[in-house]
Amino acid sequence: xxxxxxxxxxxxxxxxxxxxxxxxxxxxxxxxxxxxxxxxxxxxxxxxxxxxxxxxxxxxxxxxxxxxxxxxxxxxxxxxxxxxxxxxxxxxxxxxxxxxxxxxxxxxxxxxxxxxxxxxxxxxxxxxxxxxxxxxxxxxxxxxxxxxxxxxxxxxxxxxxxxxxxxxxxxxxxxxxxxxxxxxxxxxxxxxxxxxxxxxxxxxxxxxxxxxxxxxxxxxxxxxxxxxxxxxxxxxxxxxxxxxxxxxxxxxxxxxxxx
Numbered sequence: 001x002x003x004x005x006x007x008x009x010x011x012x013x014x015x016x017x018x019x020x021x022x023x024x025x026x027x028x029x030x031x032x033x034x035x036x037x038x039x040x041x042x043x044x045x046x047x048x049x050x051x052x053x054x055x056x057x058x059x060x061x062x063x064x065x066x067x068x069x070x071x072x073x074x075x076x077x078x079x080x081x082x083x084x085x086x087x088x089x090x091x092x093x094x095x096x097x098x099x100x101x102x103x104x105x106x107x108x109x110x111x112x113x114x115x116x117x118x119x120x121x122x123x124x125x126x127x128x129x130x131x132x133x134x135x136x137x138x139x140x141x142x143x144x145x146x147x148x149x150x151x152x153x154x155x156x157x158x159x160x161x162x163x164x165x166x167x168x169x170x171x172x173x174x175x176x177x178x179x180x181x182x183x184x185x186x187x188x189x190x191x192x193x194x195x196x197x198x199x200x201x202x203x204x205x206x207x208x209x210x211x212x213x214x215x216x217x218x219x220x221x222x223x224x225x226x227x228x229x230x231x232x233x234x235x236x237x238x239x240x241x242x243x244x245x246x247x248x249x250x251x252x253x254x255x256x257x258x259x
Contacts, residue, residue: 073137124182
């Protein structure tokens, strides 16, 4: 039976494969870079699948479990981005982010009960969270591109940031729709302006404003990049920051992961 105690046995080889892939990408060895990154992702995915089977539920309830998905989807986003645009630093950035979340889970292991509260037993629970995790990974890659461009005072990768935001926003929209259907099934209403739902709406709107700004005022590139960073900060509030807001304590139906 796979538990969190076995995590290092999967996380270490995954991280080493990701780092090797990132190094090969920097050396412009494209095919082996993608192959090694994919192998690391497969190893990591095998732990998620085994933990899912062991827990008898999708590992999506706690912050530690959602970090698993972020660690998984960051290399996936990196592979997609690198394969499409060939920027040799992309796999390095995605690997760094994935390894950071892996290290958090290694140094702060979380072992929880197999049981899920009734609201989390909906068939919409897994697709809602998985879609959101993929969108977070794509938008995480987008903000890294934005930071790179601002630091280098280069705007040549704007199309890359736009494409990542397009994909990320599309998946956020799908995730919100899944969440609305789940909320209707679990609580009897599609939307309640719960604190987390409010932050989710604010995040969605900020990324929408970014795309509108890029379309209407393409010359305002640095303003758009700054907005992309603000939107990602808002996304972090939506993802985990909400758990620490006084307005959510005892009032939000989405703070169950701290129980």
